Amino acid sequence: MTRFYLPVAIGVLFFTFWYNSDIQEIAAGVAIFLFGMLMLEDGFKLLGGGALERMLEKATGSTIRSLMFGILSTTVLQSSSLVSVITISFLSAGLISLIGGVGIIFGANIGTTTGAWLVAGLGLKVEIAAYAMPMIAVAILLVFQKSKRLRGIGYALGGLGFLFLGIHHMKVGFDAFKDEIDLLRYALPGLLGLIVYCLIGMVATVIMQSSHATMVLILTALAAAQISYENALALAIGANIGTTITAIIGSLSANFQGKRLALAHLIFNVATAAVALVFITPLREVVDLISASVGIADTDYALKLAVFHTVFNVLGVALMLPMLHRLIRFLETRIAEPVPDVSQPRYLTEAVDAFPQTLESALRKEVMHLYDNAMELIFHSLNLHQHEVYASDSIETVVRQSRAPYDLDIEENYERRIKSLYSAIIEFSTRVGERSIDADVADRIYALRDVAGDIVQAVKSAKHLRKNILRYTLRTQGSVTELYDSLRVEIARIAVEIRKLEQEDPEERTALWLDHERSQVEEDARNAARRVEALIRKNQLTPNAATSFLNDSDYAYGAMRKLIEAARTYYIERDPAIAEVEKLLSLDEDELIDPHPANAPSPEGHKSVVENE
Amino acid sequence: MGLKKLAEKLADYKERLDLGQTQEIKPNHVEKVLKKLRSKVTELEADISEEDDPDKKERLIRKLSVAIEQVARAEWLLNEIHTEPEPAPSS
Structure with a gap:
């Protein structure tokens, strides 16, 4: 139909021009x-x-x-x-x-x-x-x-x-x-x-x-x-x-x-x-x-x-x-809302292409869509269910009780639910970045692309854990199961903290709160290494299992760091001046190891910080 | 406290500000963040006093130490921003 539209329209015009000038x-x-x-x-x-x-x-x-x-x-x-x-x-x-x-x-x-x-x-x-x-x-x-x-x-x-x-x-x-x-x-x-x-x-x-x-x-x-x-x-x-x-x-x-x-x-x-x-x-x-x-x-x-x-x-x-x-x-x-196809971008449609506000907002939502897919896959790769973790007061209990394997083709899921969305986000942000938009908007678009990259890296790390999670956590095998359970708990805890931040009133929250989790991850990583050394010395862990765990813990803490980094960038203040304040106050990597070395805090000792105001 | 590091970051920020690459931080910007950090300190203190599990308590105390560090940094930054000389009016 459209093929004939233009020649017919031009033909009609020429005919009428000839008929009457x-x-x-x-x-x-x-x-x-x-x-x-x-x-x-x-x-x-x-x-x-x-x-x-x-x-x-x-x-x-x-x-x-x-x-x-x-x-x-x-x-x-x-x-x-x-x-x-x-x-x-x-x-x-x-x-x-x-x-x-x-x-x-x-x-x-x-x-x-x-x-x-x-x-x-x-x-x-x-x-x-x-x-x-x-x-x-x-x-x-x-x-x-x-x-x-x-x-x-x-x-x-x-x-x-x-x-x-x-x-x-x-x-x-x-x-x-x-x-x-x-x-x-x-x-x-x-x-x-x-x-x-x-x-x-x-x-x-x-x-x-x-x-x-x-x-x-x-x-x-x-x-x-x-x-x-x-x-x-x-x-x-x-x-x-x-x-x-x-x-x-x-x-x-x-x-x-x-x-x-x-x-x-x-x-x-x-x-x-x-x-x-x-x-x-x-x-x-x-x-x-x-x-x-x-x-x-x-x-x-x-x-x-x-x-x-x-x-x-x-x-x-x-x-x-x-x-x-x-x-x-x-x-x-x-026009019913279509059953969401998790593998397809939901917001990056051509209709949002024309205006900076819609570009940024659509990309933000799509990155959140990717995060939701990623967290579901990460939880399932750990044989955990998000709703159980989020509903429980004790993550440790949920993890200990989660011994059944989750039927999961992790590679197929990664290709379908993560990679397809990530490709769409990369293509969209690159295309948008080439256009003449405000520098602030362009910066935020690229930051969101980086958030997507961190989320994908976290999933890739979690993928590596899958084999030994199946090997060591389906039934209790002593210390090695406890070690892998602790990794499952820590990853779940990060997901819970990010969810809490998401649910906070945007006017009341700050991405700086995630520094608490960053510091905790570094502490947990050090403790895990010390624990492995102690278990080897006590012959409670075979060298093979210890090597597997140390490799896997690298992946696990890597995933946690990437998830926190993604959330920090995603939830940073939109006001550029306040975002600068947050960047200034945020702890650097080397400060995370011991943020407050001089005097370990006690609840009583710290009351003055707030009360003195 | 990591104030030395913060001072370095502040100097770097001022350089970028002079080059027009970022927006000026006003005291109310710092105060807004400080308010959120203090509310977290209060919340953590309440959680610690209610927590019985020693492991969980230890984790909360660690969180609190970071929160207190951030409050101290924010107060220092607020002081720096307050004492900043006003730019000379252009004639």
């Missing part, structure tokens, strides 16, 4: 208008510096806030498509809720009506091409500046200039066109007209992927008396359905949440359009009443169309808002 002017007007929208989007992206994304994160606290954000952002950006694509991206990255996302889409439908007002109120009444030329000329000067801000202003100004120029060319095209062909002859009255023109409006918007461009086309054609007011109303309704195509395309690369939002967008716009079509006569009367009350002339069909566009979108929101929770339940049932 004035269509060239209209088509060029549409093209210039769309180009202006792209420039405007680029300008706001440069100017915003992520401000829009940051606001979006905070704007979904309530339905009303989401709605207001959708209205405002679409009014400023003059593109509901851009707002819906950003919303899908944020939803896919887990930064906003589905109900918040749907609220924004509802708001965007109201925000987009400001475009019709702009064109009907200003674009068709003032000779805007006169403003467009100097705007474009000044804009191009700014676009070539080094400063990001000036470039942003340049793109936004140029975008606006091209929007104006596009409208001008459409107007000129229709004016010339009407001298030769009177499209009004093709106007269809009644229900047939409503349906046919509604379909035309929908198809035109799907092709141009912009309801804005369609609305401008309708308004200019209406102003040139090339279409009837009734048919223009139907075209506007159709454009509202067609505009959902951008969200649908955007959702193809998104996860199930993005797809739910695109479906919500489609349901909202189709339902609104259906209501508008059914109640077209009373709606027209309402539009006439409003127009008369605000002083719009009865024959000013362009402004009346803008009133109609606003009324039917506001009506749609008013009708759908009370049903919002029911709609969310329907979406959740219709």
